[in-house]
Ligand SMILES: [Zn+2]
């Protein structure tokens with residue numbers, strides 16, 4: 001399992017992504033696709049809590065009913081506001097996704113025995129982007145402490 005962070009400020013910018021697929025056609029809410037320059041995630045995985053929209057609405061929504069395929073970067077880091085990627089979401093685009101520039105991000109691998117639990121909790125939206133960072137630190141260094149705190153939720 002991996003997640004993406006902003007290289008500039010290290011904020012988490014995507015949902016947890018379980019596996020990588022080798023075809024854009026196979027992109028869904030649990031996985032990601034990458035080519036040489038970009039990482040593609042579903043619109044849901046780049047939800048507003050993680051990434052914001054470009055403040056200029058003519059850049060953010062420049063397609064017929066959303067964002068067209070080509071244009072400037074329209075999704076920004078919700079923390080430092082650096083432009084990270086291009087959302088493609090209008091009805092004229094075959095695939096809908098957020099195309100994130102690889103050089104702007106890092107891919108963080110989550111390796112913990114509590115991986116499944118963490119994934120399930122995030123899916124149920126009990127955590128926001130900021131607290132996830134804290135939990136990951138706990139997971140890595142204090143699994144017992146983590147288990148204790150999870151029971152309180
Ligand atoms: Zn349209």
Ligand SMILES: [Zn+2]
Nearest residue numbers: 006009077080
């Ligand atoms: Zn940032």
